Structure formats: C-alpha cells, structure tokens
Amino acid sequence: MTNITDIFFDLDHTLWDFERNSALAFEKILLKNEVDLNITDFLKIYVPLNESYWKLYREDKITKEDLRFKRISETFEALNYKSSTQLIEKLADDYILHLPDNNHLFEDAISTLDYLAEKYRLHIITNGFEEVQHLKMKNAQIDHYFETVTTSENAGVKKPHPIIFEKALKKANTENVKSVMIGDNLEADIEGAEKIGMKTIYFTPNYLEHSSRTAINTLKKLTTIF
Template sequence: MKIEHLFFDLDRTLWDFEKNSYEELSFLYSKYKLHEKGISLPNEFIKIYKNINEKCWESYRENQLTKEDLRVKRFHDTLLYFGIDDKSLAKHFGADYVINSPKRTHLINGTIDLLKTLKPHFSMHIITNGFEEVQHVKLKNSKLSDFFQAVVTSEAAGAKKPSPVAFKYSLEKTGAKLGNSIMIGDDLKTDIQGAIQIGMKCIYFNPNRKDHEYPVWKEVKNLSEIKNILL
C-alpha cells in the first residue's frame, strides 16, 4: 500500500528540546538568582534537573503523576537536591518555564528542508506526549504549524504513547490507515515501541547511534536521510 500519512514526534525529533530547554533554564537560573542560594553554576543545576525531570516524566507517562504536579515537582525536587526547600520558588520557576520555553525556536538540523520536501507528497501530522497548550505554541513560534494537518496530543487522545490508544486515535482523527502510515520519532519506548506494537512502519531517528534491538523499519542518523527513504 502506498504511504500517504507521516506521523512525526515533535520534541527531539523536529523541535530541539535540549537546546531550547537549556537556554530557558539558564535564563531562569539567573532571573531567580540561584547562585545566591548556593547553586554555583547553571550547568550544575541543569544537570540535576534533567535527571529528575526524566524520572518525573516517566511517572507522568505511567499515570503516577498529574500534569500539574509534574510541573512543580521536577523543580521542587531539583531545589531540594541543593538543600533549598522552597515550593513557592519551584511553582514560579515551573510556571515561567512552561510559558517561555515553548517560545524558543531552535529546531533539529534539517527540519525545515525535510518538511518542505515532503509536504507536496504526504499528509503530515504530529503525535506527541507533550502538553496540549505547550506543543501548539512550539509549532507556531517555530513556524512549523503550516506543515501539519493534525496535531494529536496525549491529552486529546486520552492516552500517552506508547499506548495503542494514542496511535489508534491518531489514525481515526486523520483518516489514515496502518498500511499507509509511518511513525517518525527519536524515542524507542514511546515512538518506536508504540508503532511496532500496533503494526505501523516506523523510522527511528537515532542521531546518537544508540544500541537497541527493536525491529525498526528504517533507522537514520540525520533527518535528511528520510528524504531518500520516502521519495
């Protein structure tokens, strides 16, 4: 069956989450004068935050943590690591981060060229575990919105990747079928495992060449390689 629909993950696949997040966290470190509270370097704060944030997101994906709790807990726990028990600061820090980090516009290298090349040939969509209000801001500010016909968030789907519910909802919303669709993403557990378990072809974007044993359809190190696969 001819491929007609492409489902992209957003964060770390197209939108450069690491670079945008680093810039915003560095800015907030200075804004809230964390150096005066005993955290000597922004990189020190960011390193601990990234580890804690990853664990919080894992809890969120497993429905052990609400969106509201995640937004505060990841910063409160980071501050606690440095001996700062200030939940009010964590709330303000978290609120600023959620509002402003999505406005940053760094993209993964090759994103615009890839989307411009593919747009005449495919219906393209986003399927993301990111928050509804946040992901749309990222797309708009990064000038990506016009490339996609549908943006499916886990909140809208009522389930998070890799749940089959999230993928089936995306297919129904877009009128796509398993046989004419491909999932493209950077996360083995959410994007790739999710696609494989419902029988959807997938392209694993693996810029760091992580070792794995997943039976992916195709694997690329650079986004530009996808053009050669699909066209």
C-alpha cells in the same frame, strides 16, 4: 516504505530541539527569579530527573502537576539549594511560559519537511503539554506543515497507549498500513506505533543504526528513505 500516504512525527526531541530550548528557558527563568545556581550544574541534575519523571507520567504513575513540581524540587535538593514551595511553583509556571521563547529545530528539519510535504500528508503525535505544543510549532514556523496534531491531553491517553495512535489515524482519516511514525523514544513512539501495525523510523541522533528497526541519526536521511 511503499504505499505510505501519511507520516506522523513526534515533536520534542525529534523535530523541536527540546534540550537546547529547555536549557535556554531555564537560563532565563533562574536569572529572572534570582536563583543563584550555575546553569550547567542545574541541568546536569535536572535533565535525567526530568526524563525519569516523564517516564512515570507516560505510565500514569504521577500527575502533570507532580511532574512540573518535583523535577525542580528534587534538583534543588540534590544541589543543596534552599527554596520555598512558592519559588518552585513560580519556576514551574515560568518554565512553561518561556519554553516556547526559543525554537531551535534539529538540523535540516525545514528542508526535510519541505521535501516530505510535497509527497505525503504530515501529522504530529505528542505527549507534550497541550498549552505549549501548538505554540512551539507556531513560533518555530512549522505548524503549516501538519494537517493534524494529536496531543496526549486531547486524546486522553499518552504514547505508547494504542488509543492515542488510533485517534491520530482517525483524525487524519488514514489507516495504519498507510502510515509511518517517526520519533526518538523507542518505547513511546516506536513500540507504541508498531503495536497497532504502523511502520516506524527511529530517530536516534547519538547512534548510527539500530539492529532490529529502520533508524536514522539525521533528519536529512528521511529524504533518501521516502
């Protein structure tokens, strides 16, 4: 990682513990809306469905509105839970409203950002919804670490499209050869950044290594790389 001046992070699943925070949000809104379902049963169906719908969203095969509605409606269908369109729309809105209420970060996120911020300029590139990403960062008290934030909605395209990375580099006033992208999604974060010549680090908490790329399973390991 020589000659690096700028480090770009993905937010969800990389710094911000999305699954943990999402589960807490659903626990709150299911209770609030009197949905009589066990949260564990709900999440067992919802989590993989959400991942599959996000893949379709990244590929521009569904709209943001379809993603928000169908990931909940199909979960209810799989659990044989009778609901109305109005209830699903209310849950979809409440989820976005309450998602930033809990802001657990991955272990050593703060100490690692403290270390890196002394030596590099830090940035965010995220496919997450514009209206909640900035709020997540603010509530988690990490917004001050990042000089720029590039979201897919303000870039007009989603990772792994090269344009979002190019716009992020331009916004940061830096170059691909001086930059590294750190993220948990092999397709969106790693392959996307590599296609425009950026170095990458694959954050993969469940695996020890990756055969063809620099990979870490804890954020703390970044302090030994940089």
